[in-house]
Amino acid sequence: MLHPYRCEICGETYVGGYPAERCPYCGAAGKNLLPAAEWINYGKIEMCEQSIEDCKKALELEMTNYAYYKCATAKAQTQVTQTIFKRFMKQEMEHAEVFSKALGFDLPEAPQVTCANEDVTNMEESNKHEQIAIKFYIEAANRAPEERIKQIFRSIAEVENEHLITLNMYK
Template sequence: MMHPFRCEICGETYLGSSPPERCPFCGAAGKLVLPAAEWMNYGKIEMCQQSYEDCQKALELELNNYAYYKCAVARAQSQVTETIFKRLMKHELEHAEVFAKAMGIELPSAPDVTCAGDDVTNMAESNKHETMAIKFYIEAARRAPEPRIQQIFRAIAEVENEHLVTTNMYK
């Protein structure tokens, strides 16, 4: 029996007989993928100035990482690394959308970013970006007074950590 499930972080719908291990769209942990009937649309979040600035910075980081992975996909040296970079690229775009939605703004276009011509350098560079993002998201979650903003930063920090594990396997 197929059931609709919906991600509490990115809002995308997944159809399956059981909840997925991770959201196939944004990578959020499976516990955040709920039966669709329980899903709640948070929309734009009322937030303090600090949280707004943190979301703005997060949005920039995500778009930058998205653009970086897009370049890494185009220059991937094997089908395996292309697949990995593509998955990371899609997650980062979903994350950017999550922050833009919470802020109540349109998704800005991604910047022009260049990457290296080899997978090893791109994996290492990716590690730096993800590590920086995780550190910042954990700080942002700690200082955010809004429960939804805390939830977003924690959930996405956990996804970036999973990205780190993935790229570390290919260093």
């Protein structure tokens, strides 16, 4: 039997079996998939100056990582690496949308980035990007006075950590 759920982090809908291990869109842990009737649309969030700055920086990081994974997907040397890069590319775009929605901004254009022709280099580079994002998101979560902002940064940091684990496993 299929049930309707909605992700507490990215707001995407999911109709499927329970429990889902992860949100198929943003990658958030399955516990974030709420029965559809319980879902709350937070929309733009009132936040302090520091959180606005942190969300802006996060939006930039996500757009850059999206663009990097897009480049790596196009140049992937195997089906396996392409599958990983392509999925992470989509997840980073979902994350960018989470931050732009919280800020009440339109989604910016993706920056122009270049990547290597070899998977191993792109895996290593992605690994560095993810580490930077995780460190920053944890700091941002810890200093954010808004519960919702804390929740977003913590959940997305956890997804980026899963990216890191996957990259390390397949590099």
